[in-house]
Amino acid sequence: ANIGLSPYGSNYAWALFGIFTLSALLTAFVAHSRPKGRRAFHYLAFAILVTTAIAYSTLAANLSYTPVPVEFTSGADRELRPTQYIDWIIVTPLLLLMLLLCTGFTLSRIFIVLFLQIVVIVCGLFAALTATRYKWMFYGFSCAALFYVTWTLLFPGRVSSNRLGRDVGRTYKPHAFALVFLFLLYPIVFGLCEGGNVLRVTSEFIWYGILDLLVKVFWLFSFLFAVEAIDYEVFG
Numbered sequence: 001a002n003i004g005l006s007p008y009g010s011n012y013a014w015a016l017f018g019i020f021t022l023s024a025l026l027t028a029f030v031a032h033s034r035p036k037g038r039r040a041f042h043y044l045a046f047a048i049l050v051t052t053a054i055a056y057s058t059l060a061a062n063l064s065y066t067p068v069p070v071e072f073t074s075g076a077d078r079e080l081r082p083t084q085y086i087d088w089i090i091v092t093p094l095l096l097l098m099l100l101l102c103t104g105f106t107l108s109r110i111f112i113v114l115f116l117q118i119v120v121i122v123c124g125l126f127a128a129l130t131a132t133r134y135k136w137m138f139y140g141f142s143c144a145a146l147f148y149v150t151w152t153l154l155f156p157g158r159v160s161s162n163r164l165g166r167d168v169g170r171t172y173k174p175h176a177f178a179l180v181f182l183f184l185l186y187p188i189v190f191g192l193c194e195g196g197n198v199l200r201v202t203s204e205f206i207w208y209g210i211l212d213l214l215v216k217v218f219w220l221f222s223f224l225f226a227v228e229a230i231d232y233e234v235f236g
Contacts, residue, residue, distance in 0.1 A: 005062055005079060009202035013060035016209050017053055023217050024049035027224075042229050044098050045220050048091050052216050055087035069131035070197045079201050080194060084208065085125040092183075093117050095215065096146060098223060099153065099179060101235055102172045103160040113152050119145040124187075128194040143187055150180045161209070164234045171226040175219065182215050 027049055031042035058064055059081055067077035093114040100110045119144050127138035153176045161172035189211065193204035 005205060006202045007066075009205045010060050010062055012202075012205060012209060013056050016213065017056040017060050019217065020049050020053040020056055022223075024053055030224075038232055040232075041098055041101075041224055044094050044223065045224055048094050048220065049102065052087055052088050052212065055083050058083045066129075066186055068129060070192075071131060071133065071135065076197075078194070078197060080128050082125060082129075085121055085128070088121045088124075089118055091216065092121060093221070095179065096149070096153075099176060100157070102164065102168050102230075103157045103226075104164045105157070105160060108153075114151055116145040117149050120149065124190060128190070135195065139190070140146070146183065146187065150183065153180055165230075167230050168234060171223075171230060175223050175226065178219055178222075179215070182211060182219065185211055 027042055027046045031039045031046060034042065045129055064083045065079045065081045068080045070076040070078050096111070096114060096117055100113060103110075105113075109231055123138045123142035123145065127135040127142065130138060157176055158169075161176075162169040186208075189199075189204070189207045192198045193201075193207070199207070
């Protein structure tokens, strides 16, 4: 591919790999310092961070990429890394599961939200792999699924969390708004990178890396700290 990752981008990804790895180790340590009945959220966080660390080691080593013809530039190919999408397919439903456990939703409702989040990422991958304007069809499918996910978090989820108690509601609301805001930035970056080829691959790495860091470290640890004050018995 003639539009690829620079050495600077690879070094940046290695730095993020180190951050995610250290965060995973810290989460494991904290989890084992808690009683066995209060480790569920920490184990989910550990799974998220380990998956992300493995993905970033692959990205930093510049492995597993495929060239995709660029829609708006004749004769140009852009490097695409499906590893990043596989990471999101695994991790984003786990992030949502952590939040949805604070809503008291039925299992069926939680399932449909998690399923549609997977649809968001899978359609995003289809869009990134498509060299023609049909990529925007898949992009539209992805955005439609994301709309349902974010709507559920902001409205039914907010109302339902209050029924589990004041502490749960106070934890849920700011973290739901923050996660929705960050999730909505991903399709914007996609439109500028894999979609419109406005930003180069290294810039794509930087922006996705910033978002992943904000979601999978800052948001994640903030949420873990907040749920410490909640009595786990309210979760059933």
